[in-house]
Amino acid sequence: MAAPGLVLQMRVREDADAPARVGYTASRKVGNAVARNRSRRRLRAVVNDVLAARAMPGCDYVLIARAATAGRPYDDLVADLAGALDRIEKKGR
Structure with a gap:
């Protein structure tokens, strides 16, 4: 799902009881190395605030800067x- 500040992708794994996993990516389109690293750090902070409480077990999440x-x-x-x-939750139902 695309938003102005990020793109979120989710995939359901076969092992439904496993904890959720999160990956981050920032391509060169984001900017130079400093901008890409800052973007990934900010995404990690947002995940700690939002996704940590709402992540569904057995899912992989990818955040694209x-x-x-x-x-x-x-x-x-x-x-x-x-x-x-x-x-994503609405679409999955």
Whole structure:
């Protein structure tokens, strides 16, 4: 699910009881190495605040940084991830 500050992908694994796993990626389209690392750090912080409580067991999540991730206000990133999770959960039902 795409949002202005990030893209969220989810895949359900076969072992449904396993804890959720999270991966991060930032391509060169995001910017130079400093911008990519900052974007990944910000995504990790958002995951600690939002996804840690809402992650479904047995799922893999991938967060993809966008060009706006590094400069987007933190509260907006939290809202982006929460909204993407809502859309994924709604689609899965």
